[in-house]
Amino acid sequence: MVTKGLKLRIYPNKQQRQQLAQNFGCTRFVWNQMLAMLNERHENSPQASFLTAYALNHLLPLLKKEHPFLKEAESTSLQVTNQHLIEAFHAFFRKEKGHPKFKAKHAFKQSYTSKFVNGNIQPVGDHGIRLPKLGILRFKAGQRIPETIKQVTLSRTPTGKYFAVLTVEGENQAFPKTCQTIGCDLGVADLLVGSVEDLRWPTTRFDQGLAHKLRIWQRKLARRQQLAKKAITWDRHLKVPVPRTMDHFKNVARARLQVARIQEKIANQRADKLHKLTTQLVKAYDRIALENLKTKNLLRNHTLARAIANQAWGELRRLLTYKCAWYGKELVLVNPYKTSQLCSTCGHDDGKKALAIREWTCPQCGTHHDRDVNAAKNIERLALVKQTVCGLGTSPG
Ligand SMILES: [Zn+2]
Incomplete structure (x- = not known):
């Protein structure tokens, strides 16, 4: 149950x-x-x-x-x-x-x-x-x-x-077993790059479409709140100034509602995308491997793009955790140490790479790598090391 x-x-x-x-x-x-x-x-x-x-x-x-x-x-x-x-x-x-x-x-x-x-x-x-x-x-x-x-x-x-x-x-509604494993590299420009068959989900920049509208309304709201704070009315009987509460101002309330509406829309769109992606993964693979990103690192946001990606990663992991449990699949979290440096073909350590380098060729075996796909392959390999694919928690055979 x-x-x-x-x-x-x-x-x-x-x-x-x-x-x-x-x-x-x-x-x-x-x-x-x-x-x-x-x-x-x-x-x-x-x-x-x-x-x-x-x-x-x-x-x-x-x-x-x-x-x-x-x-x-x-x-x-x-x-x-x-x-x-x-x-x-x-x-x-x-x-x-x-x-x-x-x-x-x-x-x-x-x-x-x-x-x-x-x-x-x-x-x-x-x-x-x-x-x-x-x-x-x-x-x-x-x-x-x-x-x-x-x-x-x-x-x-x-x-x-x-x-x-x-x-x-x-009852646990398990999806049929596929005996497939996938490693997933989580990134900023691409939310998720899989280790197999060109699986690539670009990050949807919700800050660029609707969020432009959101920023406008948030600014309006802040300005109206400022004005409302300064405004003072006079009590006619007591002849003393009475500060108005925010709620006296209908336009503040209107702006607040508008902000809430846009935020709700953005949240729904984001949730919808992530639900589709995670369901697709859970259906197609028995074992899904992700980097074990520390929450502390997730909270350290340097740029807006990074902040958005972080939020999506956290949510992605949360959805995969419960969907894997619910549909009888396995989520494996692996240590991301050096996953972007090692050659997934021969294991050669090519050292640290600047983020701008998206492709590279292994000097040892000559394989040409897409940076993210290579990382995803390393993540998949680490997940396979942990257990055999079809064992899924039970002894193989
Ligand atoms: Zn190599």
Whole structure:
């Protein structure tokens, strides 16, 4: 059994939208209350052991008594909020993330998660799903919901779209075995160059098409925010200056929405491309080898092109990791040391090469190399050294 996320675009009616907004607010409220409590607790007694999500759940009835509006919220979503908060703290303790922050009212993305308990989440017909507190929600046709749903995360994007991400359990749907291995060299100009049959995926420079538009709107937004900050209105009764909040300015809100819309479009286009590429790889190859790029290196962005490539590499690896697990294939991460220097034919080390050198001829065996294809071949060879091709984790034969 494998768990998988299934994303559905949902279309809540007016009443459901109100309920969703209320629930987003409730989980945000619980997050902030619990966070404040944990911070205070730590200040007063730094030596006390850290609380568990279970302990926080025991505080929920008290909180509900004090703030009756919380009773309107879907109850498991408040427990999940506690769980997420504790997880955020553990990530902070492991130094993987910063200290958990308070959530602002106008958070960029609003969401909450409900757990499956006693059949509270059920598919209804072909286009409906029953959710706790909300009733039946319509979703886009053409997607089948599996029977076993573990939890559902409901969200509203800044552009006002609603999504439900279902965590479902299903049988492992393996793709047929092909006994093929591929090495992949990740680059800046070409996102991916394969070790076989001229497989070359150019990097799509999303910063050049839509992103030109994005930059214009981001600049507009920044300018309008600046103006809004300076502007002051006079309270007629108290005769004192009152600084206006950003939200008083409709044009700021409009620019913000425009930026969010373009960002969403770019993100969708990028995701679409990467999904196609990774599915193609997972279908055609049993073993896919990538350079094991350290996240630290990925974060060191020198140029915009590099930054874009880095983002794509990270996402590519994430998609391949779960698709390989899901479709019964193998992802091998190899040490990229010298993969661009060694001749993939004879193993001769030709030394470091400037990035501008795209082709070279091996002085030892005379093979003419494309720099990226040669690197991809070396990566493939390193992956093969690790195990036999068709063994795939089991003993060969
Ligand atoms: Zn050679």
